[in-house]
Amino acid sequence: MNHLLSLLIWLPVLGAVPVLLCGSNRPSAARWVALLVSVATFAASLALLPGYDAATGTMQLAENVSWIPSLGIHYALAVDGISVALIVLTSFVTILVIVGAWEVIQVKTHQYMAAMLVLEGLMIGVFCATDALLFYVFFEAMLIPMFIIIGVWGGPRRVYATLKFFIYTFFGSIFMLVGLIYLHHKTGGSFALADMAQVKLSMTEQSWLFFAFLIAFAVKVPMVPVHTWLPDAHVEAPTGGSVVLAAIMLKIGGYGFLRFSLPIVPDASEAYAWLIIVLSLLAVVYIGYVALVQGDMKKLVAYSSIAHMGFVTLGIFIAFLLVRETGNTEAARLGMQGAMVQMISHGFISGAMFTCIGVLYDRLHTRQIKDYGGVINVMPWFGLFYVLFAMANSGLPGTSGFVGEFMVILAAFSANPWIALFAAFTLIIGAAYTLWMVKRVLWGDITNPHVAEMKDINGREIFVLSSFAAAVLLFGIWPQPLVHLMDASVARIVEQLALTKV
């Protein structure tokens, strides 16, 4: 039996113990141990790629041990192409976060590193779990280290932000728990996602469950109107926290829609697809405008994350319009592919953007755009990366930001040109808010005397930023491997959509 997935979950979680044992007196030991653990986890996650057969798209590398026999709860793990991509993303970003925090986190370094590793393991657990209760356990447990990370190492209003983050997310997911218990009751005592996907449900039941899932995942994504925790959490979180939040945690919302809403309640998902599409377009257009007026860089990128995640939900739910109403499976696949590529790509881009802001913040201790200006004169290397990521964020062809959005817009066009029109607004608004920020931060004359004293990025920062840059460019120019990895899995999900469960 293959234990690779268990290894991926428990290596970082248990690896946090020696990091903690380093204690507050030996921060550099804690850093090195944490780095070692995260690199080992990344190496193990790379082993998924040859181990996973992308051609079939089924759930593979399964592990299944009965956990609580009388309730039918299993410790069941398995991955498909989508999970593999997200797991590799997670372990990749974690290394960069740990390297990024090297000199930045000086207080209780060992606790920070340990929290990051625990968080990594739990997030990987979310992407592997095929038992609904196990999924829920990881989904909730993940909040604890994030709560600590924002609350201890965050900015001035960190307590407010972290409480809001925790309560919002918990609020969303507790109703999912009730829904899952109800499904457990309906399936006759199984928590396996595959069994839940089989069970027949009336339209009323499906609608209730749909909203239970929606509230859990919409908070996580986040979708308008339950997005308000995100700007607060991002602004107050330390750089590493923001990176993980934007790059991975938000993806768990989109992933949840794929794993829960679509297979378990397909008919209700179809009936309410219009709602999700409207909310997604609202995120793309309205939140885009909100981002435009932000004076705080982190807030701006936080809002831009919401707008970009709008493409993910749009790409997932546009499939219903295509498959069930026009029978256009090809376009539906394209849309969902686009959503998945967008998830991965946004992971890199948003992570990179937040790292860039972190770099500026470490030097000037402000995130206000108006405090900067002319940074390119003192930090040319930084400027290079910043412009690259800004271009990617606004969806320039050749960067990964373009691929996903383009695919979703294409699919939307086959469904309804009007939807495509509104979605395409992002190309204008996204470019507007991102490039305008770049203009005010990088270009122009140096007005703030402190900016003149800023030093360009050091080797460690170059390593982090160039890793992100490599990923952004690689998947922008050559998205084929990523698409191929997820293609068969996406096709299976689209097939399932067509089946009614009433």
Next chain:
Amino acid sequence: MPNVNDILILLPEIYLVVAACVLLLLDAFLKPAQKGVIHWLGIIVLLVAAWLVIDGQPPQSVTAFGGMFIRDGVAEILKVFSLLVTALIFVYARPYLRDRAIPFGEFYTLTIFATVGILFLISAGSLVTVYLGLELLTLSSYALVALNRDSPLSSEAAIKYFVLGALASGSLLYGMSMVYGATHSLDLATIHAAVGSTEWPQLLTFGLIFMIVGIGFKLGAAPFHMWIPDVYQGAPTSVTIFIGSAQKLAAFAMAYRLLATGMGSVGVAGGSEVLVHQWQLMIAVLAVLSLAIGNLVAIVQTNLKRLLAYSTISHMGYLLIGLVNATPEGYSAAMFYAISYALTSAAAFGIILALARAGFECEEIDDLKGLNQRSPWFAFLMLLVMFSLAGVPPLFGFYGKLLVLESAINAGMLWLAIVGAVAAIIGLYYYLRVVKVMYFDKPTEGTDVRPQSDLSVRWVLSLNALALLVLGFTWGPLFAWCQKAFV
């Protein structure tokens, strides 16, 4: 006539009474410097009693003294955990008692007598045994609450507890008399057989209502919760921990014996569907009120002991959700909940005890400010306890909630499960506030809150709190044991 067999069935209880008397005598003869021996003997006595319970457990349910005393699977589990939790309390309480010069002998013997009361309550097979067990437990508790004689707060709490407790006992007794009138029996099994065919159904209903008042008082379920915050705050913490953990197991046992054994669902031996429906409804009302009042009022508390008091009220709400189901599934969920709550609450008060020292109680939430900087390990233990109380997976407390919500849904009471879910969100806030104070706030200048360096306390407390994490992964066997008890 009682025979040898009856005596053997009661062996753990008889042993405990004798041991308590021996301890009392020993305490009188020991010199003040030697009183520490009582502490170790007390722990040993409890552990031996737990061993006697397990070792002498009959394969099937048996009764003694003509059905007055039941020894079944439920009794075994609840007794083992009551004794273990009380032993934990003895470990945690010692430094606290020593620093405050609270007499050792009285505390240990009274607590053991109260534990005997718990054991009788757990094994009660007739209304008389329920009442005797309850009185032994509560009378010892009144004295325990007042143990710190010089503290006005303590005396006030004891008086409140006594007056309200007497009222509740009276109500219970009144209800019992009506049930006796309607069924002509004090024996719970006979009552169960007779409830369906009674000529006085109204009388039975009235009796039920009065008995539920008694049960609600003992559990501390709203609207019979008034005594909980004052007693929790006023009693010495070493006594609060006992009222807040081991006694909850007894309260569950009392509710289970009176409602399920005496008036449970229709089976081979009688029962009345109407009656079950009546108490299900009443328990559901108590559950909703407890969840709402407990959680909402806890939000504004600044005193940690009071906060935990209101949190108890809300937890009893969850426990009652399990009882509402009125099936073995629901009972096992409720029992699991009671056990998980007793272990968690013992750890919570244990940490408060460990942080207190002579002249300092550590009972304001603000006293915990910046604990993570002074003692990261204790802050971490408290974090585990708080997340377990809040019901965040993977901690033990989550699974209790999962089981009671599941039992509510299986019973077709989705609305009750949703109320439980909403209450969990409200409850989350004040548990998070404690974590926030420990981790995010700076320590107050001039204070120095650190755990005492008593090694046994440190180790046992660490094991207790870590068990909440470990049991979060390995709760299966415990749950299977609970389920087996109700088959």
